[in-house]
Amino acid sequence: MVFQSCMPFHFGKKDEPKVQYMTDNITDKDELEEIRKIANRLDKNEKVRFVAKQSRMRPGGSALATPNIVFATDKRIIIKNPTMLGMRENIEDIPYDNITSVKLEKGVFSSTILIRVPGLSEISRVSKSSGLIAWGRGEDGQIDALSKDKGERLFTIIREGIDGAKKAAVAAQSFTAVVNQQQISIADELTKLATLKRQDIISEIEFTEMKQDLLKKMHGVTRVPSENKSISSFDKHIAYRA
DSSP, X not given: OEEETTSTTSTTOTTSOOOEEEESSOOOHHHHHHHHHHGGGSOTTOEEEEEEEXXXXXXXXXXXXXXXXXXXXXXXXXXXXXXXXTTEXXXXXXXXXXXXXXXXXXOSSOEEEEEEOTTHHHHHHXXXXXXXXXXXXXTEEEEEEEOHHHHHHHHHHHHHHHHHHHHHHHHHHHHHHHHHHHHHHHHHHHHHHHHHHHTTSSOHHHHHHHHHHHHHHHTTOOOOOOTTOSSOHHHXXXXXXX
């Protein structure tokens, strides 16, 4: 679902620049307004899947300052914290591929999300920047004061994001391994061609043509063979040598 900031329910925003953002069927007007406020921070084609706001009154929630707002997109979680009674805002984001684990703790009235991001907890303790996530359990940071249903939904989305990031990393590694193996194979073929050329088994023209074919394959481009050739020159010479 794609929205523009100038939609009818965004009253008082007519003079602001138009920005587009995508959501996962989010229809709550307050949540859409919060998304609009961070739209310029979203990547192209990044989709906001869920919005959760901490409670002022639940255990662990802020009693005076404006509670944090957590946005779960298809790439990361974004945490916005209006401080100084809304006069200044702090925003942090954590990509799913940086999160190694997520846990859900259910209390009597609220839920707490525990996320593990190696290294980030120590940086936060040293810098004491914004305190958007409380790092008090080793490497685990907590997002507390969430309603039970919001907590469960946010936990599910973060877990899906972590799983998706892991699968993408494995796929990228597999692809890299295949490409490397293909390049090694093509390099071997180029060496064979050079040997055939030195032995005058193939001509300079044939060598150049077959080398270009191999280089095209290396870049994922295949050449359609000529209709009047049932077998390549290289195959003929291999057969001749055999």
